[in-house]
Amino acid sequence: MEVVKFKVMGQPVSWDRAGLTASGEFFTRPKQRRYMAVIRKVARQAMKRAPMHPYPMEMLVIAYYRIPPSWTAKQRANPWYVYNFDTPDIDNMVKIFMDALTGIAYVDDRLIVSLHTSKLRSEQPHVSVEINSMGPDKWPFIQPPQPVMV
Numbered sequence: 001m002e003v004v005k006f007k008v009m010g011q012p013v014s015w016d017r018a019g020l021t022a023s024g025e026f027f028t029r030p031k032q033r034r035y036m037a038v039i040r041k042v043a044r045q046a047m048k049r050a051p052m053h054p055y056p057m058e059m060l061v062i063a064y065y066r067i068p069p070s071w072t073a074k075q076r077a078n079p080w081y082v083y084n085f086d087t088p089d090i091d092n093m094v095k096i097f098m099d100a101l102t103g104i105a106y107v108d109d110r111l112i113v114s115l116h117t118s119k120l121r122s123e124q125p126h127v128s129v130e131i132n133s134m135g136p137d138k139w140p141f142i143q144p145p146q147p148v149m150v
Contacts, residue, residue: 002050002133003130003131003132004043004046004047004050004105004129004130004131004132005046005128005129005130006042006043006045006046006128006129007042007126007127007128007129008038008039008042008126008127008129009124009125009126010038010125010126011065011066011125012063012064012065012088012093012125012126012127013031013032013035013096014087014088014089014092014093014095014096015032015092015093015095015096015099016029016032016092032096035096035100036096036099036100039096039097039100039101040100040101040104043100043101043104043105043129044104047104047105052103052104052105052106052107053106053111053133054107054111055111055133055134056111056112056113056114056133056134057105057106057111057112057113057114057131057132057133057134058112058113058114058115058116058131058132058134059097059098059112059114059115059116059129059130059131059132060115060116060117060128060129060130060131061093061094061097061115061116061117061118061127061128061129062117062118062120062127062128063084063093063117063118063119063120063127064120064121064122064124064125064126064127064128065084065086065119065120065121065122065125066121066122066123066125067081067121067122067123081121082120082121083118083119083120083121084119084120084121090117090118090119093117093119094115094117097127097129098112101131105131106131113134114134
């Protein structure tokens with residue numbers, strides 16, 4: 001698999017705890033299901049029917065959240081405000097992408113061995129995703145153990 005890059009436009013949705021029915025069964029909330037369907041659709045278009053790789057992968061996920069309309073010009077000009085310190089937690093934001101891409105970009109999300117992620121703010125909310133196969137030719141960090149001299 002070559003590098004796959006795609007954008008999911010709109011305000012990012014994060015993974016939330018499963019809901020519980022009155023009969024005690026768990027379910028995925030409708031908002032999450034809809035967002036996962038959008039992720040899958042965009043990812044399939046970006047993959048262009050490329051096969052999934054059995055190799056470890058690295059993933060880059062950058063979520064751009066909407067700048068609150070109540071922010072003043074001074075707040076918008078502050079360089080620290082580009083980072084989103086608010087909810088959702090970064091791990092929940094990434095989890096929805098990792099789960100949605102299972103079976104499309106990779107066989108199982110356990111194959112993601114390197115993950116880089118950021119939560120930022122933007123006038124145009126969206127999520128940028130990049131997935132790269134780390135086949136044997138790209139494993140510089142896996143070296144035979146060297147003897148330790150004491």
